Amino acid sequence: MAAGAATEQKSASGRPAGSGRRPPRPGTRTFRVPGPRALLIGFAALALVAGGVWALYGSDWFRVEKVSTSGTEVLTRDEVERVAAVPLGAPLVSVDTDAIEARLREELPRIDTVDVVRSWPHGIGLKVTERQPVLLLEKGGKFTEVDSGGVRFATVPTAPRGVPLLVLDVAASPSLRRFDAERLLRVAVGVTGELPEKIAQDVRVVRITSFDSITLELGKGRTVFWGSGEDGPVKARVLTALMKATPKAGHFDVSAPTAPASSRS
Secondary structure, X not given: OHHHXXXXXXXXXXXXXXXXXXXXXXXXXXXXXXXXHHHHHXXXXXXXXXXXXXXXXXXXXXXXXXXXXXXXXXXXXXXXXXXXOOOOOOEHHHOOHHHHHHHHXXXXXXXXXXXXXXXXXXXXXXXXXXXXXXXXXXXXXXXXXXXXXXXXXXXXXXXXXXXXXXXXXXXXXXXXXXXXXXXXXXXHHHHHHHOOHHHHOOEEEEEEEEOOEEXXXXXXXXXXXXXXXXXXXXXXXXXXXXXXXOOOOOEEEOOOOOOOEEEOO
16 A cells, blocks of 8 residues: 555556646647737737728728829820829729720820829829821821831821921832832831931931832932842941042932942932
């Protein structure tokens, strides 16, 4: 009995007598009830999120009250803002800026790029970049403007100053079988883009009779036979040097840039 009293009594399961808890089994998870502090932090975070959503969508703090437009030259601000149709009074965060941009570019082809930005807390900004004409096509007394990408974007009743006229005299040209009018238009755009600025400003007409026959008509009755649209940068450099070497010439031929020529007529 003494030995039994000296030793710790154990239950039939092998646990010490008086032990009221079973030890957790390996691999099991225990869950603790959050304390008051954790609950308070959770409620505060939830209230903060709910308050933010209400401020953005439900309050009058961040609603569209004004629209500002910049970058217009030919277009008017009223015209741009009418097409943009920004929903005044709507929550600023809910304005679909992508839809506004797509609408502007579709209905106003003169617009090259437009950025629609939120100007917190009450504004929408429209930052417009208009296409710039590099060539004109005349038909029926009106002029179609063509930009540096070959895009025909507007028709105007009066030719803008300083923009050369493109004349496509290719109706009987065999080259139309391989190069249609649209491709020749892009070739002409490429030629004007390769000219030195001083010469480009003096071009009055770009005349194309075939893919290999492009002529530039300059001020004071001077002409430049460019030939094809190939080797444009080389031809531009040769033309610049040729004009400096023969300033009184009236005709310049750089169709073969390795053998340029100039003459008075």
